Amino acid sequence: MKKTFLLVVASLAIMLGANAQELTNFMNREPIVSPEIGESQVTFRFLAPKADTVKITGGFTPTVKMKTLFGEMDVPGSLDLTKDEKGLWSITLPLPEPELYTYSFIVDGTTVNDPRNTFMQRDGSRYLSVLLVPGEKTENYFEAEKRGNLHQVWYDSPTLKINRRMFVYTPYGYENSNKSYPVLYLLHGGGGDEDAWTSMGRTRQILDNLIEKGLAEPMICVMPNGNPNQMAAQTTQLPVSDVDYRDPSNRNNYVHSIVKDIVPYIEKNYRVIADPDHRAIAGLSMGGGHTIAAANEYPGMFQYICPLSMGIRGEQPDIDEKLQGLKKAGYKLYWLACGNTDFLYESAQKLDAKLTENGLEHTFYVTEGGHTWANWRVYLNTFAPLLFK
């Protein structure tokens, strides 16, 4: 019995491309747990009998000063692991502040993910190991009891002239009710794709928890791909279109596709309350720009408008006219958020000022920190309860 099991394991390991050394290690070793999260500390482990140095670096390691093109910046430093007689490297750290961190090992100078940690996130082309530290701040980032479904949906975009993919979250209970739901259109930033908000943003978990606690209205959440040349995330290997979306004549084409292609698809294929009072739009960075543009180009279409870590950049001679149009059309919530060390904070301040100057009621939600997923998760967790109320 045990022999058969080991044979299966060995076959699996070989089939998966383990090399001879790995396989020998695999057959001999005890299970290695990493990260091991305790009450007040966390231990990371990495098996590398032949390595000379193993370090860890991530969102929780002390920052170091580094000279860059933009002057001295704080970047995450690294900490040394120590090796035991079996070649197992480890480090135990005080549990960092509750947050979702990514981290890597650096083995003799080479950056490696934690091979014992199945919890990973993808940002564009990078896969990174995740440490999720429990606490009040992060409680909605863990799985709720009542979980909504997530659909990977292909739709035609006549506006962008390609078939494209988006992710659609349906709240717990959607399948068992006849109810119609409001919809949040949630947009990612540069370098991201339709998976960004669910992978790095923990959107499903955050909405599940907020809805389960009665803090947010049950809602559908639509996460499209904001790169207008892409059919889908580059993980699909699908070709990209060669339209030049920097050309002024193609400006806002993606925003048009949200209104003309995506909203109609959702309102046809999901049980949706299809009116402006039940339509919200939010987005971070580039997606914040899309959010602002959608509000300006289609005033009255979205009654809830939440740009995150974005504002007014460069010259926008028609901004007053646009904001007056939006003011005239009306809206229920304009919720602008930004971190006070974000490199786009100044642009957000400009938008805040322009909204005030034009007499548009709004919230300017300023937090510590910069242009980070740590902030964007907090923002989603904060504005979602304000929607559709």
Next chain:
Amino acid sequence: MKKTFLLVVASLAIMLGANAQELTNFMNREPIVSPEIGESQVTFRFLAPKADTVKITGGFTPTVKMKTLFGEMDVPGSLDLTKDEKGLWSITLPLPEPELYTYSFIVDGTTVNDPRNTFMQRDGSRYLSVLLVPGEKTENYFEAEKRGNLHQVWYDSPTLKINRRMFVYTPYGYENSNKSYPVLYLLHGGGGDEDAWTSMGRTRQILDNLIEKGLAEPMICVMPNGNPNQMAAQTTQLPVSDVDYRDPSNRNNYVHSIVKDIVPYIEKNYRVIADPDHRAIAGLSMGGGHTIAAANEYPGMFQYICPLSMGIRGEQPDIDEKLQGLKKAGYKLYWLACGNTDFLYESAQKLDAKLTENGLEHTFYVTEGGHTWANWRVYLNTFAPLLFK
């Protein structure tokens, strides 16, 4: 403009946990393409200025003999990359036979994925870089023109007393038609989960292509999690139940849950032709065992039965009785497949013999090769066109 872009990139890189060295490299380097697939060759590249050796190992590197607990076995060997003056390591190989391969780099002894390759697969706890070589054998593994949707669905399992996740594929056109569809229940093996068939098995692409070419009937495909203690893949970090499914009193509980929990959920929530003629069950390895058990325990329930890389293991004193029950209930297809070097080939031969001995019409589809996803993709591509006809 360029400065702002670089600042964004640098901020992103820092936020993602890049260390100082990486960041410097990042700011200075040209784009590195890996793998670069040409007409007749493929080049892999890895930037590691300080490394002493960089090797590549995977399904396409020549095998080496290795002593294991079970005698000498062939395992994938490695090939050396060479370094240029900028510290960029590379190797160009003749394009291997069309297949989907996984591979890793070994940098000074440490196994690393290809950081330039966004195409990855997860098998249980391992993430691996993928090389998909085009050709006749693999043409259905690439994205089709007309793609079906994929749903991550949570359902209650009264049988297993937990809420669980499954993946549900709906064929292209499902949303725009009023048609009802047949259903394939597709089961994974040991070490896998509800994501295995879509990640390693390329199920969505294979079914999309077969349906687009008119070779397979448009069908819904349901991929549950076959580990009865699990609510979902371990990537969700959800707790596992502590029921002992090795206890004989709990035998076949997962199979019961397919029939009592999953089939009713699907037939309630999807447009399904809810009769045995439009129900197929297939599975690999452990899932092949589940397939055989479902056919034996619920004769007449599934008219299409496809166990892959599995057969009769150990003593099964009631096998003749079970097979006679299945024969009496009737079925349209019994399609058993196995590789001739699979460590379970003998068990498949036993099942083939028992089916013949009991007068059950069936196909025994024997291929080269072993207990591998290379075979399971071929099997799906081969039996899916036989279903519901």
